[in-house]
Amino acid sequence: MFKLAFIGGSIDSIAGYPHFIASQMDKRFEVIGGVFSTDAKINEQTAKEWRIPKVYNDYKELLKDKKSFDALVILTPTPHHYEVLTEALIQKIPVICEKPLVNSLQATQELRKLLHKDTFLVVTNNYSGYPMVRELQQKIKNKELGDILSIRLKMPQESFLRPPKSVKYPQKWRLKDDFIPMISLDLGSHLHHLSFFLLGEEPTEVMAQYSHFSKYGVVDDVNMLLKYSSGMSGNLWLSKTALGNRNGLHIEVYGTKASASWHQETPEQLEFSYSSGQKVIIDRGSDVEMIANPLYNRMTPGHPAGFIESFANLYNDIAHALENFFNKKPYLNNYVYGFEHARNGIKLLHAATLSHEEKQWRDVDA
Numbered sequence: 001m002f003k004l005a006f007i008g009g010s011i012d013s014i015a016g017y018p019h020f021i022a023s024q025m026d027k028r029f030e031v032i033g034g035v036f037s038t039d040a041k042i043n044e045q046t047a048k049e050w051r052i053p054k055v056y057n058d059y060k061e062l063l064k065d066k067k068s069f070d071a072l073v074i075l076t077p078t079p080h081h082y083e084v085l086t087e088a089l090i091q092k093i094p095v096i097c098e099k100p101l102v103n104s105l106q107a108t109q110e111l112r113k114l115l116h117k118d119t120f121l122v123v124t125n126n127y128s129g130y131p132m133v134r135e136l137q138q139k140i141k142n143k144e145l146g147d148i149l150s151i152r153l154k155m156p157q158e159s160f161l162r163p164p165k166s167v168k169y170p171q172k173w174r175l176k177d178d179f180i181p182m183i184s185l186d187l188g189s190h191l192h193h194l195s196f197f198l199l200g201e202e203p204t205e206v207m208a209q210y211s212h213f214s215k216y217g218v219v220d221d222v223n224m225l226l227k228y229s230s231g232m233s234g235n236l237w238l239s240k241t242a243l244g245n246r247n248g249l250h251i252e253v254y255g256t257k258a259s260a261s262w263h264q265e266t267p268e269q270l271e272f273s274y275s276s277g278q279k280v281i282i283d284r285g286s287d288v289e290m291i292a293n294p295l296y297n298r299m300t301p302g303h304p305a306g307f308i309e310s311f312a313n314l315y316n317d318i319a320h321a322l323e324n325f326f327n328k329k330p331y332l333n334n335y336v337y338g339f340e341h342a343r344n345g346i347k348l349l350h351a352a353t354l355s356h357e358e359k360q361w362r363d364v365d366a
């Protein structure tokens with residue numbers, strides 16, 4: 001079992017518990033310690049509640065104890081990632097970081113200087129852990145949809161008009177926009193990942209429109225049009241002011257032979273519409289393309305694979321990646337993404353802001 005140490009992710013946080021559970025579901029990881037919160041009481045309470053033996057006062061103290069764990073998990077607010085990442089990478093500590101990796105293009109440039117063959121850095125893009133999303137990737141690869149014409153991804157949420165009651169939301173750090181607005185870092189990073197995961201291609205140009213509709217005075221609704229060098233077009237919509245949507249992640253892929261549609265809130269079902277006019281819905285109980293993997297069937301079909309399970313799939317992949325890393329083999333693969341991929345996402349989001357400001361198409365690579 002790999003030993004993990006957490007920075008952030010307390011019982012009071014949003015991301016902490018899913019990581020704690022998902023990392024341990026298949027007994028590949030054990031959380032041996034952490035500094036879970038800036039609040040000393042919550043920090044202690046988290047370790048106690050989750051029966052974690054070691055609790056540190058701050059992350060510098062934790063990093064000094066690096067011999068006691070195999071990898072560090074960064075779960076602090078996005079603007080704080082860079083500081084910890086820098087320290088950890090300098091000390092050659094393997095890192096598993098929440099998305100988005102950092103919050104600016106400049107930060108990716110600085111971070112890149114710290115990467116070398118002895119660094120392990122992966123980002124938890126958890127939505128591609130869903131079995132049906134992985135199945136869709138496989139079907140696109142097999143050309144079952146024909147040539148892909150366009151992709152539409154949306155992640156509408158209502159949280160700025162109707163915050164969830166279960167957590168303190170929005171947190172202060174989510175109400176400050178830098179050059180790349182927080183909503184793009186929060187939600188756009190997921191859509192960038194999914195578009196690449198499915199298409200295997202990065203967009204070359206973006207046209208964006210930012211809006212703010214809520215009382216918070218930050219960008220809370222973003223539309224992006226994308227162009228791809230292969231001729232495909234893309235359309236991304238992120239919103240925190242879309243009433244009726246708790247977390248309405250939705251994927252549509254249109255090809256010459258068929259289209260596909262998947263909703264995160266009904267993750268078991270993947271719908272295809274063929275050029276014959278036929279519509280087909282498949283689930284884990286159907287004849288699927290993916291190599292049989294017991295991870296996708298912890299529970300029999302009809303029992304929805306949830307958000308936390310998709311995290312667990314990713315954690316298993318990260319365990320393989322760490323194994324490869326420690327055996328001096330390449331560790332990034334189809335399911336585990338690291339720096340380059342994250343940097344491409346930041347580049348797109350950066351160009352989107354330029355496009356929004358200039359009201360014109362921008363090259364992502366410029």
Ligand SMILES: NC(=O)c1ccc[n+]([C@@H]2O[C@H](COP(=O)([O-])OP(=O)(O)OC[C@H]3O[C@@H](n4cnc5c(N)ncnc54)[C@H](O)[C@@H]3O)[C@@H](O)[C@H]2O)c1
Nearest residue numbers: 008009010013014015035036037038075076078098099171
């Ligand atoms: N993959 C997903 O679906 C998903 C979902 C939610 C959040 N996230 C990501 O997870 C990260 C955290 O988001 P969140 O919503 O859980 O934030 P949060 O504000 O709810 O929790 C952050 C936690 O980090 C702690 N913290 C802050 N600074 C710290 C420090 N210096 N040392 C130790 N602990 C510190 C806070 O006390 C808090 O417990 C963000 O990068 C966010 O983008 C990802």
